[in-house]
Each structure stands twice: as C-alpha cells, then as structure tokens.
Amino acid sequence: MITLTIDNQKIAVEEGTTILEAAEKLGIKIPTLCYLKDINVIGACRICVVEVQGAKAYVPACVAPVAEGMVVRTNTPAVIKARKLILELILSDHPMECLTCVRNQNCELQKLAEAFGLTEIRFEGEKTSYPIDNSSPAIVRDPRKCVLCRRCVAVCTEIQTVNAIQAQERGFNSLIAPAFNEQLANVECVQCGQCSLVCPTAAIHEVDDTGRVWEALADPKKHVIVQTAPATRVQVGETIGAEPGSIVTGQMVAGLRRLGFDKVFDTDFTADLTILEEGNELLQRIQTGGTLPMITSCSPGWIKFAEHFYPDLLPHLSTCKSPQQMFGALAKTYYAEKAGIDPADIFSVSIMPCTAKKYECTRPEMKSSGYQDVDVVLTSRELGRMFKQAGLDMANLPEEEYDAPLGISTGAGEIFGASGGVMEAALRTVYEVVTGKELPNINFTECRGLTGVKEATVQVGDLPVKIAITNGLGNARKVLDKIRAGEADYHFIEIMCCPGGCIGGGGSPIPTDTEIRLKRIDATYTEDERMALRKSHENPAVNELYQEFLEKPLGHKSHELLHTHYTKRNRYQEEEC
C-alpha cells in the first residue's frame, strides 16, 4: 500500500493507483475531459492537473501514479487558474454554438466551462475549419467541435477493433478522421456509434431524423406506425430524467401515442419471430450438415464488421434479417393487408438504441415489401428529444399497452436487448421444440452478464449444443479467429456489436458506462420476469402470423420477407481495377 496526502487528507491506496483515483476515494472530484475510465487514459487534455510537492510542473492526475509520501493539492488558486487557462485554450478553437448544438446541456466541455465560471475567452485566433462529414446515414463527424481527446479513437480501435478513425496531421491541423479525411460512409466504419457515445462534445453525433418523423406525423395521408427495440424501454427514461435502470415500457408507449403515432408496435414481436426462424435455421443446419457454427445476425454493426473484416465467414451468418427489418417487411405486407391500408401510405418508424440501424434500414436489399421497409430509425436519444419538444414527462405519463398484433411479445423477445439474450431466447425455444418437453428452468444464467466471451454447453435432448456469446467487436474477433483457424466446435454463436449488447448501443442515452449498462441489463431481466409469456414459440400473435400468412418457419414467404444476404466489402479504400 502507498500512503499519500491529498488536500491535507491522508490516504493509503494500492500501488499503481492514479492520483485521480486516489482523490476520488476521498470524495475529491478532479475535473476530467479526455479521460474515460479503462478506455482512454492518456493525459491529453491536461484539465486534471494538480500540484505535487517537489514536482517541477503541474501533474496530470489521470495518468500520474501515486508515490509514497506524495503531497498533492488539487484545488489551490494556482491549480484552478491553470485549469481555467487550459479550458480557455481549448475553447479558443471551438465554434461556441452551444445553443444550437445537439449536445446542448449534455456536453462535458460546456459543463466544465460552467463549473469554472468562464465568462470570456481571452484568446482569439484561427479556428479549425475542416468540413462536417455527413456522408453516413447514421453518424455525423464535425471536426470543428473536436477537442482531440481521442476517446473515439480508443473505443474504435481498442474496444471495437475497427480502426476506422485515427489522429492525423499534427499541431493545429490535427484531425480525427479516416485516412485521407475520407468520408465515414466510404470506409470500413461499421456505424456502431460507440464513438458518439463517448464523445464529450458533439464532434461525433447521431444523424438527427426527428424532423422527418414530425413531418410524417403531421401528414394526414400517412399511417404512421412505430416499433420500439427491446432495449429502448430500459433506457429511454434516462433521456428525460429517470434513473438508469428505470423500466418505462408503458410510459414510452403512452408517450408515442401522444406524439401522434397511429399504431405503437414492438420490435419484441419480431424478436420472437426471429427465434422461430433462426432456431429452425440452426436445427436445419445441424440436421443437414450446413455451415456451422451459425452466428446471429441481429446486430447491423456486427454485420457490416463481418462484411469488411471477415468476408470469408459470411456463410456462417444466419440469413435471418434483424428483428427491425423483419418488422419493416411485415408492416408493409402482412399488417397492411390485415388493416386494409395501402402500404404506400404507411410510414414505418423504429426506435432503436443503435446508430447502425439507421444505416441498416437504408441498405438496398431492405425493400422486400416493395417499399423501403423501415422509413426512419430514431435512436433513444432522438426519441427523448421528441418527448421533450412535446412536453412529455415520464413521471406524468400513464402506462399503456402496445397495439395488437405486432405489439404482442414475450420475455424472450425482451431479453434480445442484453448480451446473451438472443442465445437464451433461442435455447428456450429450441429445447422445447426438439425435446417436446417443458424446460425445467428457463433462466439460462450462463448466457447473461458483461463478460466479453461466454461459452457453455447446453444439453438439448441427445445433442450437447455448444454455444458462445460475445459482446463488443474486439471480443467477437477472438471467436471469429478461432473459426478461421478451424478450432471452433460451437454450434451457435451470438455476436453483439456493442459492449453489453443493445442496452449499451451507440444510440443509447449519454452517458452510458459500465455501471449504467449493468443497471439496464438488470432491468431487462426484471422486465422478462414480469411477462406472462417468456418463450417465443408461445407468442400467440407470432403463431397467428404463421397460420394466416407465413405458413411455416423457413417457408417460401419467410425467405422472401424475413431472410437476407450479405455483401463482401473492402477493408481498405481501394478502387476497383
């Protein structure tokens, strides 16, 4: 143990602890900007400087390890003056568009400026003038607002191992971007939006599509329907003041009705449907010697990652569309027919914890209804924005039910939102379909939690089914490399692009950190347990859909509407020769 003094208080901490962490134990919050626990610890911004007795210069607390007998002062007038100066220098190259900024009131730079009581910036000079990159349907890059903290780079390279953006040039010209400042839409970016989740400002943010939805809602000719992803009900509350982990399913449904949606449906419904299609696909592959292991295909960031980085493994991907796109295809066919509405008049919106879903709905093959199956995807953050604009407050909304039939779901659909959920939902169904017996315990707890790679063997009748579950693309690589090397004998793998699964998706409320992810996961399983039905094959609306329309899993209509194909993509910016 190392003993040191911080602001006249003695503390003993383990060797290797930073001054920042030691101070936190004493209840002293040293301001940070570039620092992101466990992910970006590089001491780049210097806002965390402190005085250390005997040191020649101020010391950045986030990277400086404690030492025996160290005497630290975190809040002397000189330290505060230094921090103010650093902040002023950062702000001297900032657009100062706070009032019209998408991160207004949820910006770490703005919070610091407020905390330090800055009323003027003494330094005037040239400002960064790199153009805004709005090439992607999901993510906007605005280098003018970038403070070069490199959190986005750390997440993209260390956690996701995509490496789509990197620091380039130097000094005043420094820029975080794809090579050659190429546009995001043209590179191997998987659109996961984890960068937008960690950006302290609005240098990287989601494309705001709320305007298109308001427009559709105002159009009397349009029948505007909405689907809500499993994870949204355990996170949308946070956008309007609820505690992380709050379950706001009923209030969200009520809020969506008050916004003017004609029908409020649930992606959980097509999550259940996915289980029937994907479960049967797995059984078919096992029985007919198809490509194994089979890998889930719900996560569009993961799909794009596979297309760029593991194109040789595409035959392993389930051909099932994601629940969002299954919903989109059915809304403008099955539902349109049932409700007697011309699909041309249906405007289909989805609420997702995800930026990649915005990209997914624009993929050219996602038009099986004859129209763009899903018209607009809003992230949880954007829905929160619409609720605020409409003056809707979770606390004052009643709990309402989803509309039938596309709003009827089970707990199995709900747990799709957490890493391991698709696997658990699939096991609940596959076990009962194969054995014809009721599961003694439907909670497959070995599937749950934040562990990067989870493995298990589950006995299904005579067959020991070997499974793996990964979250975060860096973890996916570990399993994918095993498949490439021929060392993987799994039957079924669940891969979710984002850490923790969709509840930690790139379209989630900001902030999203490990602690908040865990709370949302807990809420997800609580919600599952509250459901009357918890197995996808027991969903009466799904069964009705098969009887009335699809006929059978993997049938002709299923293949037309619910299954898809993938495209090999380059990793490098290569022109065709």
Add this chain to the structure above:
Amino acid sequence: MATCSCCCGEDELTKQLDKIIEPYRGQPGGLIQVLTKAQELIGYLPKWALISIAKGLGLSLQDVYGVVTFYAFFSLIPRGRHKISVCAGTACYVKGTKMVTKTLREVLGIKPGQTTPDSRFTLEVVRCIGACGLAPAMIIDGKDVHGRLEPEQIPQILEQYA
C-alpha cells in the same frame, strides 16, 4: 491521385514494394522502416503504396496515414527533382525569410509544400539550417547553401538546377 497498381501484378514498382514489405509481413512495428524504404523507392508515398503497406503489416489505413502525416519527412505528393529549403530560423526570419519565400513563390508559382508542375522544384520552409551568418539563407538539395539572398539573385540561382 496515383494510379492504382495494387492488383495488376505487372507493375515493377509494386513488385519492388512487395519486396520491401516482405520481411515485415504481419509486423506493425516495421511501419517506419517500410515507409522510409517505400519513399526511397517511389520518391513519395502514394495512396496505393499506403494500402499495400497497411495490408502487408496488418494495420488499418488510418494507422499508416496517421504516421505518414505526423512526420514531415514523409510526403504524400510527388517531390521535385530539386528540394529548396528556405530557412525560417530566427536570424533568417529577422533578415528576410518572408522576402525570400515571396520571391520563390512568384518565380516558381507554387506555395511552400508544393511542387512545380514540371517536377523541377519542391519548395519548403524549414527550421534553422545553421547558416545564421549567411542570413537570409536557403539550402538546395540538402547540400548547396545560398546565403545573404537578395530577391534579384534568386532566378539566377535557380537556373543552375535543371
């Protein structure tokens, strides 16, 4: 942009670049050495070369590009046959770096960092070249020091370089 010769197989430069990459295949740590040799070979670092190097060493193009743009030594654009380095050290700066640069810009029709369309000259502004007694000075091709420069001398000096 340089023509893509990454997959045509016959391009001599591509073959030679592959030879440079070969000993470092799958080794990201070899990046600086490979870039240095590649620039020696090609004269600059075109995009197709960066892509080959990224692939060969197992890096993203972003990683390679970040390093190339960090070091002034590496160039993404073709360099001229002759490199003019105008000294902007303190002494030269005081005695007339601006005048020298302005004259060169006018005579050559290019800005610092650029190369003349006939590939004859590349112009750059550098830190102290250690010829303070000759300020303002410039150095051509890293060896010929021209000092105590007056604007009217500059065209004559350039004539010596074909």
